[in-house]
Amino acid sequence: MTTRAVHTSEKTYPVRPSAPGPGTARGVLRAAALAATVPYLCLKGAWVAGSRIGIPDGSVLLGTGMFFKVANAVTLVMDAAVIVLVLVFTRPWGMRVPSWLLTVPVFIATGLLVPIVVAFPAQLLLGAVGLGPDAAAQAAKEPFLDPWVFNVVYSGFIVQAITLAGLFVPYARERWGSRWQGVQGERLPSPTGVVAGAAAVLAVAAAAMHLTWAFGGTVGLSASQISQFSPQTGAVFATHGICLLVAGAGAVNLARGGARQARWALAVAWIGSAAAAGWGLWLLISSMGTTDPAKEVTTVMVLTYAGQMITGLLAAVVLTRFLGSRRTA
Numbered sequence: 001m002t003t004r005a006v007h008t009s010e011k012t013y014p015v016r017p018s019a020p021g022p023g024t025a026r027g028v029l030r031a032a033a034l035a036a037t038v039p040y041l042c043l044k045g046a047w048v049a050g051s052r053i054g055i056p057d058g059s060v061l062l063g064t065g066m067f068f069k070v071a072n073a074v075t076l077v078m079d080a081a082v083i084v085l086v087l088v089f090t091r092p093w094g095m096r097v098p099s100w101l102l103t104v105p106v107f108i109a110t111g112l113l114v115p116i117v118v119a120f121p122a123q124l125l126l127g128a129v130g131l132g133p134d135a136a137a138q139a140a141k142e143p144f145l146d147p148w149v150f151n152v153v154y155s156g157f158i159v160q161a162i163t164l165a166g167l168f169v170p171y172a173r174e175r176w177g178s179r180w181q182g183v184q185g186e187r188l189p190s191p192t193g194v195v196a197g198a199a200a201v202l203a204v205a206a207a208a209m210h211l212t213w214a215f216g217g218t219v220g221l222s223a224s225q226i227s228q229f230s231p232q233t234g235a236v237f238a239t240h241g242i243c244l245l246v247a248g249a250g251a252v253n254l255a256r257g258g259a260r261q262a263r264w265a266l267a268v269a270w271i272g273s274a275a276a277a278g279w280g281l282w283l284l285i286s287s288m289g290t291t292d293p294a295k296e297v298t299t300v301m302v303l304t305y306a307g308q309m310i311t312g313l314l315a316a317v318v319l320t321r322f323l324g325s326r327r328t329a
Helices: 023-048 067-090 092-096 099-128 135-141 147-180 190-214 223-227 231-256 262-288 299-328
Strands: 004-007 012-015 183-185 258-261
Touching: 023 067, 023 147, 067 092, 067 099, 067 147, 092 147, 099 147, 099 231, 099 262, 147 262, 147 299, 183 231, 183 262, 190 231, 190 262, 190 299, 231 258, 231 262, 231 299, 258 262, 262 299
Parallel strands: none
Antiparallel strands: 004 012, 183 258
16 A cells, blocks of 8 residues: 545645554464563563562572663563554554654664574574583573573564564555665765775674684683583574674665665665664673673673674664665655
């Protein structure tokens, strides 16, 4: 459905596009997305209220500092925002929400959820074939959360990612479909090309570190982090490295222009830049909450996380410039 106009004897008034019709498939996706938020919201709500459910004795989460309390409250609000997004995508008033107010949380959600969709199933597969530490033994050695918590929470995140994508795509097609019709077109101005080049250079540097760690390299890691390495943690490092390379390649591709389909170029740049920026920032914030000297994050890791975040932000600038040029056209 595209924007149409209502004609009167005196003026022509544009009519906003309507939200995609409900339909059975959209109703199922909406219900699944809302249900997928329940486990995480319940856990976070319980922790904010002082419960220890799922937290073993000796866990750093039981510390007396404010960092984890604030983090629990913030992440509780972030997951509650998924409910708001679902309503925006499925209710008529959702088409009237300002673009920036919608795209920013969708960008953040994409960045945080996509690596989980890739890495968590890979971890489960590696564990199923015996390429990983025993979960119970690992939890006893380094208590953080009971193993069942990760399974429940990350499974919910994957359902959220799939259902949000299924709801967002038709919504975005109705509202901004003209932005990705046809091919990419002309090369973007030189300043944007410089930004894309910087994103690519940083992406390669940060990805090299993540991929080194993924295959067992120890440069830049603390003794504690080296001792905890397993193929499952390697899968996480590899996922971050791949997302960085996707972000850099997506930025360069958008800046170059050409005859490639715009929708695929946008999808690649969006996913890569969101994942790099979102998880780079999250890892930086998490490193600030480390109080145990044995688990202190090294300078190399901090620089890698910073490069990861900056790569995503630079790629997002190129993405924004590309969309702006499509609007002008």
